[in-house]
Amino acid sequence: MLSIKQLEFSFPKSKSVANKNDANFNTLFNVDVNAGEILSVIGPSGSGKTTLLNLIAGFIQPSAGQILIDNNDISGLAIAKRPVTSVFQENNLFPHLDVFTNIAIGIEPSLKLNESQKQQIFAALENVELTNLEKRLPKALSGGQRQRVALARALVRKHSVLLLDEPLAALGPAMREEIIDLLKQLVEAEKMHALLISHQPEDALKASTRTAFINQGKVLKIDNTKRLLKHSDLTEIKNYLGEA
Amino acid sequence: MKIGIIISLFLLAFIAVPLISLFGASDLLSSQKSTIAEMWNSTYFRRVVFFSIWQAFLSTVLSISVAILVARAFTRLPRFPFRHLILSLFGLPLVVPAVVAVLGIVSVYGKQGWLPLGENLYGLTGILIAHCFFNIPLAVRLLIPTWDTVPEQHWRLASQLQFSSWQQWKHIEWPALRENIPSIALLIFMLCLTSFAVVLTLGGGPRSTTLEVAIYQSLRFDFEPTQAVILALLQLVICLTVALLATRFSKLPDVEPNLNSHQNINQVQQSLGDKITQPLFIIFATVFVVSPLLAMFIDAINGPMLEVLTDGKIWKATAFSLFIGLVAASLSLFIAWFLLNASAEASIKNKPILSQSMLLSGSIIFVVPPLVIGTGLFILLSNYVNVFDWAIGIVILINGLMGLPFIIRTLGPAIRQHKMQYNKLSTSLGFNAWERFKHIDFPLLRKPIGLSAALVATIAIGDLGVIALFGSPETTTLPLLLYQRLASYQIPQAAVTAAFLLAISLCLFWLLEKVIGGKHAEH
Numbered sequence: 001m002l003s004i005k006q007l008e009f010s011f012p013k014s015k016s017v018a019n020k021n022d023a024n025f026n027t028l029f030n031v032d033v034n035a036g037e038i039l040s041v042i043g044p045s046g047s048g049k050t051t052l053l054n055l056i057a058g059f060i061q062p063s064a065g066q067i068l069i070d071n072n073d074i075s076g077l078a079i080a081k082r083p084v085t086s087v088f089q090e091n092n093l094f095p096h097l098d099v100f101t102n103i104a105i106g107i108e109p110s111l112k113l114n115e116s117q118k119q120q121i122f123a124a125l126e127n128v129e130l131t132n133l134e135k136r137l138p139k140a141l142s143g144g145q146r147q148r149v150a151l152a153r154a155l156v157r158k159h160s161v162l163l164l165d166e167p168l169a170a171l172g173p174a175m176r177e178e179i180i181d182l183l184k185q186l187v188e189a190e191k192m193h194a195l196l197i198s199h200q201p202e203d204a205l206k207a208s209t210r211t212a213f214i215n216q217g218k219v220l221k222i223d224n225t226k227r228l229l230k231h232s233d234l235t236e237i238k239n240y241l242g243e244a
Numbered sequence: 245m246k247i248g249i250i251i252s253l254f255l256l257a258f259i260a261v262p263l264i265s266l267f268g269a270s271d272l273l274s275s276q277k278s279t280i281a282e283m284w285n286s287t288y289f290r291r292v293v294f295f296s297i298w299q300a301f302l303s304t305v306l307s308i309s310v311a312i313l314v315a316r317a318f319t320r321l322p323r324f325p326f327r328h329l330i331l332s333l334f335g336l337p338l339v340v341p342a343v344v345a346v347l348g349i350v351s352v353y354g355k356q357g358w359l360p361l362g363e364n365l366y367g368l369t370g371i372l373i374a375h376c377f378f379n380i381p382l383a384v385r386l387l388i389p390t391w392d393t394v395p396e397q398h399w400r401l402a403s404q405l406q407f408s409s410w411q412q413w414k415h416i417e418w419p420a421l422r423e424n425i426p427s428i429a430l431l432i433f434m435l436c437l438t439s440f441a442v443v444l445t446l447g448g449g450p451r452s453t454t455l456e457v458a459i460y461q462s463l464r465f466d467f468e469p470t471q472a473v474i475l476a477l478l479q480l481v482i483c484l485t486v487a488l489l490a491t492r493f494s495k496l497p498d499v500e501p502n503l504n505s506h507q508n509i510n511q512v513q514q515s516l517g518d519k520i521t522q523p524l525f526i527i528f529a530t531v532f533v534v535s536p537l538l539a540m541f542i543d544a545i546n547g548p549m550l551e552v553l554t555d556g557k558i559w560k561a562t563a564f565s566l567f568i569g570l571v572a573a574s575l576s577l578f579i580a581w582f583l584l585n586a587s588a589e590a591s592i593k594n595k596p597i598l599s600q601s602m603l604l605s606g607s608i609i610f611v612v613p614p615l616v617i618g619t620g621l622f623i624l625l626s627n628y629v630n631v632f633d634w635a636i637g638i639v640i641l642i643n644g645l646m647g648l649p650f651i652i653r654t655l656g657p658a659i660r661q662h663k664m665q666y667n668k669l670s671t672s673l674g675f676n677a678w679e680r681f682k683h684i685d686f687p688l689l690r691k692p693i694g695l696s697a698a699l700v701a702t703i704a705i706g707d708l709g710v711i712a713l714f715g716s717p718e719t720t721t722l723p724l725l726l727y728q729r730l731a732s733y734q735i736p737q738a739a740v741t742a743a744f745l746l747a748i749s750l751c752l753f754w755l756l757e758k759v760i761g762g763k764h765a766e767h
Contacts (some may be wrong), residue, residue: 057400057404058403059400059403079400079403079404080403080404080405080406080513082404084404085404086397086400086401086404088397088400090395090397091395091396091397091398092397092401094398094415094416094419095419096415096419097415105405105415106405109405109406109407109408109411109415110408110411
């Protein structure tokens with residue numbers, strides 16, 4: 001299990017390095033994610049969603065709290081030592097490298113691969129349904145295909161935490177559904193702990209059994225997605241959904 | 245828009261008429277073929293052509309290679325002590341008159357200098373050092389923003405994927421840099437190819453002469469206009485070829501680039517070698533840029549300061565220089581204002597070809613060396629008037645027009661943006677042209693206007709190109725006075741003159757940028 005306990009972060013007084021969209025307030029997060037689960041994270045712009053992911057990945061340092069994976073605290077580890085893979089909204093792929101190399105670089109940055117590693121990449125490509133596209137450059141792929149390549153890289157890295165920072169934002173409705181189905185399948189099969197940030201409540205409904213609502217740097221509620229979105233009494237959630 | 249078209253036509257005519265006059269004078273199409281063949285077969289001519297290209301090529305390769313190392317170090321060390329100050333100092337060579345820098349370089353690397361480079365600094369070595377002095381800082385400032393074009397996600401991926409320094413370079417930095425390097429390299433190549441004052445003062449003789457200096461010598465000393473014309477046309481062909489190559493690369497370097505550091509680079513892995521060498525690169529580059537200026541100031545303090553500063557010549561030359569600088573800047577701004585507004589208007593009205601043509605007419609002067617225009621005007625006017633009587637006017641005109649490409653780069657994007665944002669509103673409020681300039685345009689655009697004026701005035705004040713051709717004892721500017729003192733080996737007097745010229749240039753730059761640019765103006 002991935003457990004975020006009392007994780008605090010204070011924004012610097014000047015420009016925030018965490019996320020330029022985040023407001024200047026202190027955050028305090030408490031979240032648990034089970035193996036094989038995608039926990040959706042929703043909330044207004046600037047509420048601290050990306051800050052939570054940046055803290056887990058190590059891009060910014062918490063002032064207090066713990067990030068536990070199966071009871072091992074990773075909050076003191078360097079970025080590269082954390083068992084974490086991030087998938088961003090865009091720029092996940094290096095534009096000058098083909099699909100195969102973009103995935104390979106996730107296993108071995110020197111690109112000196114053995115036969116078994118190559119097989120892993122082909123298997124991952126098959127998993128994300130991109131067989132035969134390994135020689136293509138990112139510019140020759142659709143938005144959805146690029147995100148699939150990023151997911152294939154996450155697969156070959158075999159890290160237990162998958163952080164998805166609005167990976168669906170640039171995709172059309174049909175493509176979103178396809179990627180969500182793929183995500184669910186991969187996360188369950190690999191027993192990953194995934195956090196998915198999305199601005200669309202429908203994505204949370206489709207992707208996650210549980211959803212966390214964040215506001216002003218705090219997790220206000222974690223609940224069954226349907227219950228949280230359809231039957232919540234919290235004014236903040238109603239405001240967010242435009243129901244207040 | 246009409247006024248923009250008229251200005252464009254005037255600019256094209258201003259370049260075309262001297263060129264036609266050059267053609268006419270050379271008689272290239274009829275009887276002088278033997279002259280061309282004779283010149284082509286002469287060892288001197290071939291050496292001049294070869295040396296012009298060779299020194300420009302070497303200067304470019306050296307400047308870019310060192311600049312990449314230094315720029316990379318700057319981006320990886322965003323908290324390096326005095327980073328902001330050092331990068332501001334790197335902006336200095338843009339406004340330091342070439343002849344002043346030459347004197348500083350001689351003080352550091354000359355036979356009697358702090359760090360003598362062999363027996364003779366004059367020749368290719370001296371030229372390369374001077375060109376690197378000017379172009380390494382320029383290239384560093386132009387290259388640094390390239391690191392900001394790398395998406396922050398790539399740095400984050402690199403840190404998650406444990407990229408080594410080499411892998412960061414190979415997969416992230418080089419792919420971004422290679423997009424920008426050709427345009428920066430061509431800019432530096434062009435600057436070195438047309439460099440005049442450096443080669444004139446540090447060339448040291450016919451073995452190290454470039455086309456630009458050979459044109460000057462043909463006109464001023466050998467009285468061989470035909471030879472000057474052929475050299476000028478050849479120079480023009482080479483410059484146009486380089487400019488045509490440059491058009492293949494759409495990314496034009498910024499005059500005032502954003503030099504803020506990319507915070508996310510900090511998170512990627514840095515090897516021990518990187519940690520040791522990167523500060524060294526910055527220190528080396530800083531010492532390389534600062535030492536000539538420091539040496540020159542020390543020489544000036546130890547020189548005959550009172551004697552030079554109480555001499556009427558220096559004050560007369562100062563008055564001429566300030567006059568040339570200020571009038572050239574005003575002229576340049578005046579022309580650029582109408583041209584840029586017309587171009588922006590054409591762009592808004594969906595006439596991109598007209599808009600681009602106007603900008604091109606203002607920039608084309610960059611590929612025609614001022615000495616070529618000067619030569620054409622010299623030959624044309626000498627049929628009707630005593631050219632030396634018109635020296636100041638011609639120098640102002642050429643310097644003013646030479647400033648246009650800089651203004652187009654600094655002010656152009658701001659005017660375009662401004663026009664797109666406020667054109668409809670301003671028009672709907674019914675302002676007349678003056679009210680609009682006073683209440684809307686100037687307050688919003690004063691910062692780039694101030695920077696443009698400061699740049700053009702400072703470059704004009706330090707110019708030793710056209711004035712060397714047209715100058716006379718009655719019309720001596722500070723750079724010309726400095727050159728005369730250098731040429732007659734009055735080195736202590738030259739050092740004081742150089743320090744004085746630099747101080748005047750920097751004060752003028754600061755003053756114009758602050759006064760016109762307002763309190764928010766920044767270097």
